[in-house]
Amino acid sequence: MKLLKRILRIVFALVGLLIIAVLIIIGVDSQKTSYLKIDNLSDGNVNTYLITHANVIPMTNDTVLKDQMVYIKDGVIEEVAANIAIEGVDVIDAKNSYLMPGLIDMHVHVWDRYELGLYLSNGVTAVRNVWGMPMHLRIKEDVNTNEIVSPLFFTSGPKLTGPEFIGDDNLNLTTPEEAKDKLVSYKERGYDFIKTYYGLTPDIFEAVLEQAKISDVDVVAHPSQKVPYSYHFDPQIKSIEHTEEFIQQPLNYTLDTVKLKEVIDLYAGAKHSAHCPTLVVYHNIYQMLIDDNILESEALDYMNPMIRKEDSKAQFDRWHNSKLEDASVTERIKDQHDFHLYIIKKLHEADVRIICGTDAGIGVTAPGFSIHKELEFYKEAGLSNYEVLKTATVNAAQTHSIMNKMGTIEGGKVANFILVDRNPLSDLSTLQHPSTVFIMGRKLDRSILDSFEEKAKNRKNLIASGLRYAENLMIEK
Incomplete structure (x- = not known):
């Protein structure tokens, strides 16, 4: 009986160690993508501002609205117009680039x-x-x-x-x-x-x-x-x-x-x-x-x-x-x-x-x-x-x-935009490298976007990915 209890304690200890190892592996992988956490972005919590000097492609019809302002409040589009009078908000100068939906x-x-x-x-x-x-x-x-x-x-x-x-x-x-x-x-x-x-x-x-x-x-x-x-x-x-x-x-x-x-x-x-x-x-x-x-x-x-x-x-x-x-x-x-x-x-x-x-x-x-x-x-x-x-x-x-x-x-639409250098209605290739991406109003410039690519290139999360897939098999099958 004592031998059985000893064996069970060893088994439980090994299972416990395995669970801890799995949690550590997944936790480390999660930490490596902490760059996506909003609190880690320099202006990640700024989602109210005014965009000026934007050539807007509204996608409501086949047109470009030249030199427009777009007012974003709490990540939602409030207004699009040639002139918007608003004080006390950050201003982003689009510098005559083209703004279109993401x-x-x-x-x-x-x-x-x-x-x-x-x-x-x-x-x-x-x-x-x-x-x-x-x-x-x-x-x-x-x-x-x-x-x-x-x-x-x-x-x-x-x-x-x-x-x-x-x-x-x-x-x-x-x-x-x-x-x-x-x-x-x-x-x-x-x-x-x-x-x-x-x-x-x-x-x-x-x-x-x-x-x-x-x-x-x-x-x-x-x-x-x-x-x-x-x-x-x-x-x-x-x-x-x-x-x-x-x-x-x-x-x-x-x-x-x-x-x-x-x-x-x-x-x-x-x-x-x-x-x-x-x-x-x-x-x-x-x-x-x-x-x-x-x-x-x-x-x-x-x-x-x-x-x-x-x-x-x-x-x-x-x-x-x-x-x-x-x-x-x-x-x-x-x-x-x-x-x-x-x-x-x-x-x-x-x-x-x-x-x-x-x-x-x-x-x-x-x-x-x-x-x-x-x-x-x-x-x-x-x-x-x-x-x-x-x-x-x-x-x-x-x-x-x-x-x-x-x-x-x-x-009324969410502020999911991309800012590109050329008019995509004439040149689709400009979409391949947006200078800025706005997601729910949050502004991501090209340096941040490039860092996202660098972090993802040749990533080493094979085991963590396998564990998440194993979780799927255990829960969903």
């Missing part, structure tokens, strides 16, 4: 807080995270309570899949009742949206939509191949993800323009539905096929080390091996990407609302930086610069009611 990336995968700084440094002032885990609820809480400077943060719950689509990154549903229970739980815990994924059967899919309506929670749909594509135009589904899924599903792996028209007509007839293309993540397959050294590229220095070690390498190996087996795969992937551009052109011509999303954070698609390439593809597909900018501002903000206070520069 960009919104509607499809990201966030793995750590370093990535929040990367989004800000690239002018992204709001993100929609679509693979929810417990750590994302903590990020959301810290953003909403003004603990950290970050893009406005919205997150779905875990990816909901059907019983056959097994994987530690999925939440497998087996019955309609289980689906309803999960939705209720996610809403209560603070997840903003429901994310549907592969393999949802008709009965489970319908249960998700039914409960989503009852619980008043929006659905973001990665199309399920177990139901017709037309199922995804239910009013509760606010956006349908990935242009590549047109080809994988309704077009049955063909570049068929006749079948495509049928899908375009579905979108055109469902005015509530937005499409989120994520063209850049698919195009990066082509990049992996033509660049054997892509895993050593500078862009990969900004990826989370756990993703870089596991997902980036796995994706590269998959496509490298595919090319060894069939050299024509490179041309096929390029052809499909070009067809994606044609799809965007046709969606735009049918007046379908396109919202910018990149699928950043997985594969070789770097957080923050990838949005600029995504916007370039929309331009290549035939959208004007103003129409391109709408996808990442007005259109994105209109997708969910909880995001409606963003997307334009007008009274």
